[in-house]
Amino acid sequence: MxxxxxxxxxxxxxxxxxxxxxxxxxxxxxxxxxxxxxxxSRGDTQEIGELLRAARRVTGPVLDLACGSGRLTLPLLGRGHDVWAIDSSPAMLQLLTERHAEQPHARGTLKTVEADMSTMDLAATFELIVLGTSSVCLLDEAGRAALFSRVRQLLAPGGRFLVSTMDFGxxxxxxxxxxxxxxxxxxxxxxxxxxxxxxxxxxxxxxxxxxxxxxxxxxxxxxxxxxxxxxxxLVDSARLIAELATAGLRVADRREGDELLRATPGAAQPGQHPVLLTCEAIA
Incomplete structure (x- = not known):
């Protein structure tokens, strides 16, 4: 659409x-x-704590898919991680670049790429790939299948893929x-x-x-x-888990609800239940 x-x-x-x-x-x-x-969205800290914890032992660059204006990218850069930031919106990437320039003390380096995340062609592999803010829901079923296949190929050995969605009551x-x-x-x-x-x-x-x-x-x-x-x-976590498995990715950890909202009191709306999945490649 x-x-x-x-x-x-x-x-x-x-x-x-x-x-x-x-x-x-x-x-x-x-x-x-x-x-x-x-x-x-600047005040929304949902998922950020979990993401930064997942990135602690990552030594190479992090791949941030559908990065938008940097809600997840900027905290990673601030912790010293190098980030490849992918988005199909040039306006969002421009905002990210401007916000990064406003943070001279960010220790990580930023590489922006304008691309469709379901067809991206990157000459690199990553220990950590993230797709936050329920952005997986931007894609239809075929698009998600193509994305998960690309993620499987881009994961370094032992790498992890963090993807969030929203369950609805x-x-x-x-x-x-x-x-x-x-x-x-x-x-x-x-x-x-x-x-x-x-x-x-x-x-x-x-x-x-x-x-x-x-x-x-x-x-x-x-x-x-x-x-x-x-x-x-509307893509609930059960459907997402099944699609990930088809693409060769298994869920190693699941965080949900209040676990993701500790830093954002009141962020959840009635009937909306955020879910964050940590995935690994199936051997």
Whole structure:
């Protein structure tokens, strides 16, 4: 699926129809949406502690897949790890490069690669490959199969692959559709920015749509109203484990729920259960 073909469902879609020409719709991972996503996710420390512990004994570079603006990449660089950061969004990679430049004391070196992680061609192997933030859900079943095959080939002997996903409770998946809405505000110049986040779950299609509505408010007037949209697949941990096994990767460790949220109190939403899998190549 491409961002250009995504139509916001649910409440976000109704707002888009109400606002009509007064609302611009853009892909979440495009140049403008990437900046909003980065600002919204900077305080999210989910998985980072587990990742840094897994990387303690790694001597070579770490491969960070779907790195985005560096939520996992930057902590690794700060600990002195060299990182190959892969993303298909040039806007996200540019943000990562800028954020890395703002951290002159980061001891690791950064190599960015613009590529589709399911077809990436890298002349290297890695002791640690990470795919966080449930980004595995960006790929359909064929894409995930291709990705796991590439990961199996890129793992150094004894290497590990850390991949996260999100399990959802029956309250979200047993009805035809469900929706979660939350709001964040930022104070700045010349006015305030209001971000409304819509999570829409379509169980029959196996799709979760994220719609991020940005509205800038100054002197009581709303300007720069923009809707950023992306779609991901609903891939629970049981399905992911089965697909990994088919690709020759077995799960050696599983962390979930509060274990991943120690540093981010309140990060979990009702009915959402984060899962982090540590995988090894099957001999």
């Amino acid at each position: 491409t961002a250009a073909t995504i139509t916001a469902p649910g409440t976000a879609g109704r707002l888009a129809r109400i606002y009509g020409a007064g609302l611009t719709t853009l892909p979440l991972y495009g140049p403008e949406g990437a900046a909003e996503y980065d600002r919204l 029956p309250e979200l998946l047993t009805t035809r559709t469900a929706e979660r809405i939350s709001m964040v505000t930022y104070t700045g110049e010349p006015g305030d920015t209001v971000i409304t986040l819509f999570q829409h779950f379509d169980a029959p299609r196996g799709i979760r749509t994220t719609s991020l509505l940005r509205e800038c408010v100054h002197d009581g007037q709303t300007t720069n109203r923009t809707l950023f949209v992306s779609e991901v697949y």
